[in-house]
Amino acid sequence: xxxxxxxxxxxxxxxxxxxxxxxxxPPTLHTPLMSGTNAVSGITLVGALLAAGNDGSLMMVNIxxxxxxxxxxxxxxGGYLVTNRMLAMFKRK
Amino acid sequence: MNENIVNxxxxxxxxxxxxxxxxxxxPKTAVRGNMLSALGMLIAVVVTLLNMNTVDYTFxxxxxxxxxxxxSVMALxxxxxxxxxxxxxxxxxxxxxxxxxxxxxxxxxxxxxPASFAExxxxxxxxxxxxxxxxxxxxxxxxxxxxxxxxxxxLTGSLVAFAKLQELMKKSYGLPGGPIGNALxxxxxxxxxxxxxxxxxxxxxxxxxxxxxxxxxxxxVMPIGGADMPVVIALLNSYSGIAAALAGFxxxxxxxxxxxxxxxxxxxxxxxxxxxxxxxxxANVLFGKMAAGGETIDAxxxxxxxxxxxxxxxxxxxxxTAQRVVIVPGYGMAMAQAQHxxxxxxxxxxxKGVEVEYGIHPVAGRMPGHMNVLLAEAExxxxxxxxxxxxNPTFEDTDVVIVIGANDVTNPMAxxxxxxxxxxxxxxxxxxxxxxxxxxxxxxxxxxxxxxPLFAMDHTLMVYGDGKKAVVEMTTALNxx
Numbered sequence: 190x191x192x193x194x195x196x197x198x199x200x201x202x203x204x205x206x207x208x209x210x211x212x213x214x215p216p217t218l219h220t221p222l223m224s225g226t227n228a229v230s231g232i233t234l235v236g237a238l239l240a241a242g243n244d245g246s247l248m249m250v251n252i253x254x255x256x257x258x259x260x261x262x263x264x265x266x267g268g269y270l271v272t273n274r275m276l277a278m279f280k281r282k
Numbered sequence: 283m284n285e286n287i288v289n290x291x292x293x294x295x296x297x298x299x300x301x302x303x304x305x306x307x308x309p310k311t312a313v314r315g316n317m318l319s320a321l322g323m324l325i326a327v328v329v330t331l332l333n334m335n336t337v338d339y340t341f342x343x344x345x346x347x348x349x350x351x352x353x354s355v356m357a358l359x360x361x362x363x364x365x366x367x368x369x370x371x372x373x374x375x376x377x378x379x380x381x382x383x384x385x386x387x388x389x390x391x392x393x394x395x396p397a398s399f400a401e402x403x404x405x406x407x408x409x410x411x412x413x414x415x416x417x418x419x420x421x422x423x424x425x426x427x428x429x430x431x432x433x434x435x436x437l438t439g440s441l442v443a444f445a446k447l448q449e450l451m452k453k454s455y456g457l458p459g460g461p462i463g464n465a466l467x468x469x470x471x472x473x474x475x476x477x478x479x480x481x482x483x484x485x486x487x488x489x490x491x492x493x494x495x496x497x498x499x500x501x502x503v504m505p506i507g508g509a510d511m512p513v514v515i516a517l518l519n520s521y522s523g524i525a526a527a528l529a530g531f532x533x534x535x536x537x538x539x540x541x542x543x544x545x546x547x548x549x550x551x552x553x554x555x556x557x558x559x560x561x562x563x564x565a566n567v568l569f570g571k572m573a574a575g576g577e578t579i580d581a582x583x584x585x586x587x588x589x590x591x592x593x594x595x596x597x598x599x600x601x602x603t604a605q606r607v608v609i610v611p612g613y614g615m616a617m618a619q620a621q622h623x624x625x626x627x628x629x630x631x632x633x634k635g636v637e638v639e640y641g642i643h644p645v646a647g648r649m650p651g652h653m654n655v656l657l658a659e660a661e662x663x664x665x666x667x668x669x670x671x672x673x674n675p676t677f678e679d680t681d682v683v684i685v686i687g688a689n690d691v692t693n694p695m696a697x698x699x700x701x702x703x704x705x706x707x708x709x710x711x712x713x714x715x716x717x718x719x720x721x722x723x724x725x726x727x728x729x730x731x732x733x734x735p736l737f738a739m740d741h742t743l744m745v746y747g748d749g750k751k752a753v754v755e756m757t758t759a760l761n762x763x
Contacts, residue, residue, distance in 0.1 A: 193421055196531060196539055203527075203540045206300065207547030213307040216644060217664050219552060219651030220365055222306055223519055225316055226548045227372035229299050230526045232323065232541040233379040235330045236533050240386035241341040242334050247393075253386035255341040260379040262349025263356070264372050269320045270357035271368060276316055278658040279309045 221275045228268025234261035291329040292537035298322025299541050303548075309664050326537050362659040363616040366648040370444040370515055376522030377436025380529045381492075384429035387532050388488060391422075413482060423482055425531040427475030430488070431495045432528065436521040438499030443514050446503070447648055461568075467498045502568065509613075509690070509729030511648045513556045513567045520549025552650050559644035559670075561696075561707040581733040585725055588738035592745055594752050597684075597719050598759035604681035606637045608673065610710055611653050612646045614687015614722070618749035624686065625660040627757045634760070639666050641673035641683075641710050643691040670710060677714040685712060685720045686749050689728030692736055704730050718742040721752045 214222050241254030299322050305315015331342075360368045391412050413419040413426075445451040471494040477487040506514055523545025530538030557564050601607060609628065615621060628638045640662065646653045654667050668676075677683065685692055688710075696707040712718050713736050720737060722744065727733060736742055745752050 192534060193418060196534065196536070199536060200527060200531075200539050200543055203543035204547055207544045208551065210300065210303050210307070210544070211548045211551045214303070215307070215309075216555075216642070216651060216669055217654040217658075217667055218306055218309060218312060219555075220369075220649060220655045221312065221316075221651070222303075222548060223369050223516070223552065223650065224365070224372065225302070225306060225319065226519065226523065226545040227369060227376060228323070229302070229319060229541045230376040230522050230545040231379070232295075232299075232326060232538055233376065233383055233526050233529055234323075235326055235535060236383040236387075236529050236538060237345070237379055238327070238330050238342055239334065239533065240383055240390070241345055242337040242339070243386075243390065247389060250386045250390050251338065251341045253382045253389070255345045257379045257382035257386065258342055258345025259349040259352075260375040260382070262346050263353040263375050264379065265323055266350045266353030267357045267368075268353075268372055269316060269323070270354055271360060271365075272316050273313065274357065275362070275365075275655055275658070276309075276312045278655070278661075279312060279664055 218276075218279070221272050221279075224268055224275065225272040227264055228272060231261045231264030231268055234258065234265055237261045288329055288333050289536060291325060292535070295322040295326035295329075295537050296540035298325075299544060303544060362621075362656050363619060364448075365655055366511065366515060366652060367444050367447045369649060370440050370447055370518070373515065373518040373522045374437050374440025374444065377433045377440060377518075377525055379433075380429050380522070380525035381433030381437060383529050384426045384433060384532060385488075385492070388426050388430075392483065392485075420479060422532055423479045424475070425528050427478050427488075427491060429525055429528040429532060430491050431471055431475060432521055433525040434492055434495035435499035435502065436518055436525060438496045439503040439514075439521075440499075440518050442500055442503040443511060443518060446506075446508060447511060451504075461565075464498065464501055467494055467501065471495050471498060506568070507729060508648065509645070510560075510567050512645050512650055512652075513553055513560075513564070515649050516549050516552035516556055517564075517568075518549070520546050520553060523547075523549055556645055556650060559708060561704075581725070581727065584733040584735055585738050588740075589725065590740075590743055592719070592743040594745060594755035595759040597682075597743065597745060598756045598763060600682055600717060600719070601631055601636065601756065601760055602634060602763050604631075604636050606639075606676075606680045607631055607682045607684065608639050608641050608677065608680050608712075608715070610641045610643075610646075610683060610685045610688050610692065610712055611657070612643075612686065612688025612691065613648060613652075614689075614749055616647060616652065616656055616687070618687065620686060620750035620753055621656040621660040623750045623753040623757070625657070625662050627684075627753050627760070628662070630757045630760045639668050639673065639676075641670070641712070642667050643670050643688070643710050646688055646691055670708060674711050677711050680715040681717065683712040683715040683718045685718065685722075686753065687721070689722070689734055690730045690732070693728075693730070693732065693734045694736055695732065695734075702732070704732065712736065713739060713742075716741065719745060721745045721747075721749050723747065 237257035241258045302315045302319025305311040413422040474490040527542025695702040696704040696709045
């Protein structure tokens with residue numbers, strides 16, 4: 190049970206940190222915030238890699254993993270690129 | 283690689299994500315923040331790949347290539363006006379990724395996968411010990427079930443949101459029974475999750491969770507109309523984060539938990555901001571209709587004989603002598619792609635010594651911050667974009683307000699008429715200005731379905747027609763003056 194309690198602690202503390210951080214983001218940047226957090230939620234790519242890289246004894250797991258890698262990569266690549274595109278427009282001045 | 287090293291590097295990635303979001307608290311540091319966040323993602327992925335033992339790279343490479351191509355094409359091609367659709371899709375993909383990861387983990391732990399579709403739902407002999415010793419196995423199963431549930435409903439819910447924003451789906455459908463129907467679906471899905479926890483080998487129960495959750499996502503979002511989309515997108519954004527954090531519990535992965543909870547809280551906070559800006563509870567947005575309360579207000583009675591219309595060149599004469607002008611944009615400006623034209627009009631006014639600012643209502647547009655991004659695209663400096671609370675006290679000292687494509691967020695009934703369906707919603711008090719110019723195609727009502735008494739006020743001028751064309755004509759007339 191030790192590891193679970195640690196993970197739970199991490200989860201709860203991250204929630205509080207999230208509230209502190211996000212409330213400081215000005216409304217003018219709320220759209221880039223959303224696309225940026227989309228990119229961050231692409232961190233599921235880490236889990237997807239583990240599934241897709243399964244040694245091949247379970248074909249269905251590989252296929253599910255492939256779908257997961259594809260979707261998560263779209264989030265990571267698409268999310269960071271489009272956020273960068275938007276933020277560059279704000280920075281110009 | 284040593285597990286401790288891997289987890290240490292995940293910690294660094296988590297810190298980079300946090301610094302990335304911290305960067306977003308100021309426009310000046312935002313680009314760097316985004317890059318730090320991307321760097322965190324890169325090292326998390328690299329260390330994961332290095333740490334894998336027996337690996338079949340075929341599926342990994344295929345997924346990364348397809349995902350990168352699709353992601354970059356979407357990101358580089360998308361128009362700024364369509365950003366809500368893009369975010370809706372990304373929310374859905376995030377949910378889909380968590381869903382498939384949870385299912386993959388489920389089948390891996392079961393140690394057997396169906397050879398054909400016919401076998402897909404055949405029960406397998408297994409107990410929770412396959413998922414971890416003692417309570418850990420149970421917790422892993424609960425996490426898998428909930429990730430599947432939230433991931434699947436985020437996937438279909440976001441696809442419906444996308445279809446609505448793209449105007450592929452114009453009507454609103456819902457389950458008979460509305461909220462009660464949805465609640466029954468949710469309870470049935472939770473019962474199926476409980477069944478999986480008790481009987482991990484019950485593959486049919488897992489299939490039921492997937493099916494019910496996919497349907498629930500459809501039914502939850504289908505009844506919700508366009509102007510409520512900011513709330514829906516923010517909420518789905520939150521769900522995609524929560525699903526990622528839950529997936530972290532399945533895999534015992536720290537960086538998934540940190541990143542997922544940051545995204546989850548971000549979505550929830552934005553949801554709350556949007557609800558406050560509409561003076562509605564979340565339950566009301568999700569399940570309610572706009573209250574039909576009070577006596578119905580007859581549009582003809584409000585408008586009859588009281589509406590003054592004007593031509594763009596007449597407005598230009600007003601603008602020329604004004605000292606201070608506030609531009610109030612709404613979704614109509616996005617529809618007309620008028621953001622560049624609006625900036626040029628502002629330039630023309632500023633060249634004549636007029637002070638110009640923009641008043642931005644939190645729910646203007648189809649997602650939080652939608653108007654700000656459009657105007658930033660048109661190279662309007664961000665310090666000219668003023669939030670509702672700060673712009674409202676200035677309207678009394680404003681000579682002309684130009685409302686372009688906004689309606690409900692300027693409706694004085696929300697402030698003055700108790701019993702009106704939108705009473706209590708914070709609005710931009712544009713009617714306090716000396717003159718209000720409203721650029722609009724017709725007198726048709728906004729999303730709330732209410733007439734807007736602003737249009738009939740003595741100091742309001744209606745300019746009918748396409749927003750972009752009207753603004754361009756004003757600019758031309760002003761430049762010639």
